[in-house]
Amino acid sequence: MSNENPNNTPQWRSKLDELEHFPGTAFNSDVAWDKLYRRLQGKKKSKKMLWYWIAAACLLFGLVITLLNYHKATGEPANKEIVTKQYEPKELKKPSLKVEEVDKNKREKESVLELEKNIIVSTSNKSIQKSHHIVPAKVLTKIQLNDAVNYPQQELIAKSLQIVNRNSTATIIPPKKKLNVVHINELGEPVIETSDITRIADMHSFQLKFGNGEVISTSPIASKSSGLIILKTKPPSN
């Protein structure tokens, strides 16, 4: 028997192909068609449903993006307001009131003009003691609106302003820078600083004896702090 199939078709095979009905079984083609039709329609419906689902998903996606954008757009001003309310010190309004008091005392022209640029608030009752430059209240509030990080600085200013109102004087004390004061005592004896840093071991005094009995002695000096040696003469002790 060869592997290749013979080309000549035997009679029995063509007979088998012509067979149209399986003997002994009843096949109802209408019922079978109904089943098939339902399956075909179901497939069409499922295709349609798939498109509906895709459309719904796209719609939902778009809606979510729109909502997110909306929240982003509306969220920032709301936050600003909250910050302003939280950190706005009440005392900030008082400088303007102070200015009003000054106005009442008929020093409007001076104060207002100076306030517009750099407000100079002066005392109302006494003569002018000091004048300080302060930032106008409006500017301060603007800063607060825009930047909440500046809160500690603003608070400082606000506190200082509070003091001004109590004493009815506008004194804003700028932070003083401590400078080292050097005292130069040109007259009299030199002052030897006995600072904590100078140790006793560093203090030296010495005497010089000459042949004629003259003694020269030094007062104790700190070797590190001073390079000046003052010699005193004593008469020879006989």
Next chain:
Amino acid sequence: MNTSELVKEAKQGSTAAQKCLFDQFADKMLVVCQRYVKNPEDAEELLLDGFYKFFTKIASFTYQGDAALYAWLKRIMINECLMFLRAKNVFTIVTEATAEEIPLQEEALDNLSAEEIFKLIVQLPVGYRTVFNLYAVEGMNHGEIAEMLNVSEGTSRSQFSKAKVLLQKLLLQNDIKYVKRKSK
């Protein structure tokens, strides 16, 4: 309406054309399915599966005559049947290296009617029947059959040989009956 027009309209999604094509080929295709799958319910289900695939893939089909359409449809049905049998794991056949060379008595088959041949084939066990159908009826070679059933070529040969032996036994029985019937 001829088959060409029916195919054209079925491609456009006409239900009426699809129904006409189904009515035209359903009986023949059911016979094909029942040659592979003995159970009538399974065969009918496979017929519907085959037509479903046919109508869903008809857009890719180019009509080149009724014979081509019949061959394509038949091929779809056979594939469906083989898939069904493969799913049932009926092709786990032990390979036999040496297959007996037994010539098929085709003359004896020629003397039988189509129905009698059909009944003989259906009586074969599923493995023999499948290989016999593919080789003797569909005209495939053992290489193709081995590839389709995912078995070795030797297995396909041995299955066909055994199918022939069994068929001859059945033919002898039928021949006796046929002789008896003739003598009466």
